[in-house]
Amino acid sequence: MKFIVTGSTGFVGQNLKTFLEDKGEEVCNLSLRNSNWHENIPESGTAIIHLAGKAHDTSNSSNLDEYYKINRDLTIRLFQKFLLTEIRDFFYFSSVKAVADTVSGELIEDVIGEPFTPYGKSKIEAEQFLLTQSLPEGKRLFIIRPCMIHGPGNKGNLNLLYKVVEKGIPWPLASFHNQRSFLSVDNLCYLIYQIVINKNISSGVYNFADDEYLSTNELVKEIAKILGKKEKLWSISSLLIKSMVKIGDVLPLPLNSERLKKLTESYVVSNHKIKTALGIEKLPLTAKEGLQKTILSFKKF
Template sequence: MHITITGASGFVGQNLSVYLKHKNHSVHELSLRGINWQSNLDKNSEAIIHLAGKAHDTENTSEEKAYFEINRDLTIALFQEFLKSDANDFFYFSSVKATADTIEGVLDENHISDPKTPYGKSKLEAEEYLLKQQLPEGKRLFIIRPCMIHGPGNKGNLNLLYKIVEKGIPWPLAAFENKRSFLSIDNLSFLILEMLKNSTISSGIYNFADDKSLSTNELVTLIANASGKKAKLWNISNKMISNVAKIGDKIKLPLNSERLKKLTESYEVSNQKIKTALGIKALPLTAEQGLIKTIQSFKNK
């Protein structure tokens, strides 16, 4: 199968490209940076996987219009090229944050969207445009909403947690009770390929997440065990920690309000719709197996 991927130089793009090539598929990397990118679109592609986008800025330094120009407008332009092409499938990688910044209970695809950030709003506006378009016969549109993606080589909050635990620093946020969904890059790649292979999957929105959610305290313990360390969990009052994070907003401490929210809020995502569509009971890697693989990559590095 000939597959075009935008954003192929990013973490997800690199890993997905390797996975698809390993499964004997041809991958064409399409950059959307140039003004004449349309001329570089592979005419033989049977599917377009649109990963390129502007990620959420935890420092809140980006201009709002940049999110809409990249996440919405570029997506619309690429989709128009898809409609004119012979490709059958269009995958738009959105985000669970396109529907909700915070969630009570478990998030599924029926949730009424109400994002609060420019990132989430730009993703949702792209989704809304795509869903309003009339698809020619034989073409499918998949809007993918992944939760927090991780894997070997990925940087971010997991790496921060690893460094804290590896240095023997006690985890000071143990007083926060939460449950979070994660998505290993291996499970993501598996799902994409299965959707490509299965012609009976209907167009629509699909959440991507591992089968089980974990608390941050469970994650810290998992990191400690994988690193040969003893988990140190400190129950410092929530109010004190929140005050420290507010100071971090002003003087750029490692802990700020945005990072505290990411580390301690509950955000559970259901993956039942895609598993039902594919007729599978479980993803290849459990949440724990995927996280251990990522953690061990930090250790080896």
């Protein structure tokens, strides 16, 4: 099979490329940074996996127009080109944040999208365009909404949390009680491959998440366990913390309101739909196994 991957130099792209090549599949890198990218798309292939995009900037310093130019307009142009080829499948990597900045209960696919950030709005507008298009016979469209993706080589909030525990700094946000879904990059790659090889899977929107969810406090304990340290959890008033981080909204401090939200909010995502479509009960890695693999990788740096 032949896979055309955009964003192949990013964290997910590199992992997916390795995963597919280990399966003996052909992977073609498609850079959308080149003005003539449309001339480099193969006329035939198994799937375009569109990973390239502008990520959410928690420092809120990005040009807002860039979100729409990259996440929406570029996706539309790529999809229109896809329709003119003999490539069978088109995967658009959106985000759970395209439909909900906050979640009450468990997030499912048919929720009405109400994003508040330019990132979320640009993603949902791309989704809305794709879902209104007619697909020629034999072609499939998959809109993938992953939750927080992690794995070896990832430098996100998990790495920040790791450094806090590694340095013996007490975790000051223990008063925030939450439940969060995560997505191991290994489980992500597995799901993509299973969709491609299963020709009976219907086009549609699918959430990607690990089977279980954990709290941030549980994560701190898990990191401490792997490091052979005793966890230090401080339960400082959540109201006081929320007031203090507002300073970071103005000054370039490590913690601002947006980062606090990412670290402490509850955000549970259902993966029931994709598992039902594939006829599987469990993903290869549990949430804890995936997180342990990621955390252990931080020790090498």
